[in-house]
Amino acid sequence: MAKESSFKNMVITLSVICFICSALLGVVYSVTKAPIEAAELAKINNAIKAVVPECNNNPSEEMMKVEGSVVYPAKMDGTIVGYAIKVNTSGFGGPIQIMVGFKADGTIYNTAVISHSETPGLGAKISDEIPTRTQIVGKNPAFSNLTVTKDGGEIDAITASTVTSRAFLKGVDTAHKVFVELQKQQ
Template identity: 30%
Template sequence: MLNAMKKNGGILAIFAIASTSLVAITNWVTHDTIVEQQQQELQKTLNQVIPQSMHDNQLFASCMLLPSQSTVTTEPLPAYLATKAGQPTAIAIETYAPDGYNGAIKIIVGLDMQGVITSTRVLAHNETPGLGDKIETRKTDWIFGFDRKTVTQSNDSDWAVRKDGGQFDQFTGATITPRAVVKAVKKTVVYFKENKQSILNQPLNCEG
């Protein structure tokens, strides 16, 4: 009985080692492919928030880490600097709307050097299908309502959903989601405009 248990234990150990080795080899073989796919997807999103006509650099490679402007995390969040002929033309800043209906909403905001929004996209969310998910471009064009807008003293009160006296539409049966996104986008614009020079002085350090 003891010998049989030892034999079975040895067989299980061999299988465990083989399985672990197979997973490790698979990860090693596919790592570069996964990284390349992630970079392509990131570049696609970045080209949506910052038009290709505004830059001649690889945006995903021009990444800096900025202090988080959200209560969701204290970890620095990436921003991607667009340049043309070596001069900064725009920036895409990742942030979170912490107060979505079903949790945090991750977004990225593109801005030109005057703090005017080039475009905005939602990167991740858990909002209710058919209601809060209208922040996605594949559902509606609502997110395009931020394009070419900025925040000034004279229009500060406009940065709210219509239910709160602002200029942005809310969704039928789902006001919390657009309210959260509007608030986060506004905060990102204000942050860039108030800290532009210090942001542009940041090193490109995402790899480090």
């Protein structure tokens, strides 16, 4: 039968349960800590690899902060071949984190979506190879109007997801500003 519900019994039981659970969680946490960090790093590294030209340094080890955004320089034998710039932007369902890759001359090499919480089937297409993403590749934001056609630009928005498309292009614009700032510093 269950124990008597005296005050002492209740306090002891609850404390013991809380203590055991916290200890157990502490153990699991320390075991999973390294894999969690590795998984996060792998995600960033994959995104970098997808958006910059071939390089032989490790961009994530040479990261720097410019204008509040994180920049990963890609180098081939010591010369800079491109930059991967990680920016946050506000989508429809929450923040979207994207990685924008520039070649050294300022044209966009590629983009990658690291995380988003857009509506599945609509804005979530932003993580696929869609016109909004492919049309900006090879263009230089300094000379092209990289906004959606609705806003007078030259990029097709995702059908029924203008907010997401705008957010994505705004992120690209932010990344370009960071890139310009980088050029000035050098």
